Amino acid sequence: MQSPQSWEQHINESKTYFKNANHLAYVSLTLLKENRLLIKILLDLHKSAVSLIKAYLEYSAKTDKIALSKDPHKNLTIFIEKIAPNYLKKEQIDDLVRILKLARQHKDAPLEFVKRDKFVIFNNGNYEIITAESIKHLIYSLNQAISAFPTKQ
DSSP states (O other): OOOSSOHHHHHHHHHHHHHHHHHIIIIIHHHHOOTTHHHHHHHHHHHHHHHHHHHHHHHHHHHSOOOOOSOHHHHHHHIIIIIHHHHSOHHHHHHHHHHHHHHHHHHHOSEEEEETTEEEEEETTEEEEEEHHHHHHHHHHHHHHHHTOSSOO
């Protein structure tokens, strides 16, 4: 996976997207009460999570000599099985994976709609419901994962 970006760039990118999502969730969503913002927040959380995972992978490749692959799915498996347990709680790992899955479902979904205070993603006969509370839980968990990064900037 050797990307031209270093782990420092990835962690800074992750923090930037996280700040955007956090602001949208706690300021914009509260003021505007527009539940379509939930998807924008989810997409920013996704970008933050992807950058954070890349930062962990790059950092571990540099310090722990873990070999990375050009295949992103293999790298995700390496992250979940070998790297994340050293730094993150199981719930945080599960929430990172949930963010990735929700973003994938959003991308692949033929039908999405807002119903009251929920954003519903319908895909392959299954549906996922995103609420402000579930997004705020993911924000909290992602913040913990960012804070657990081994080196402080």
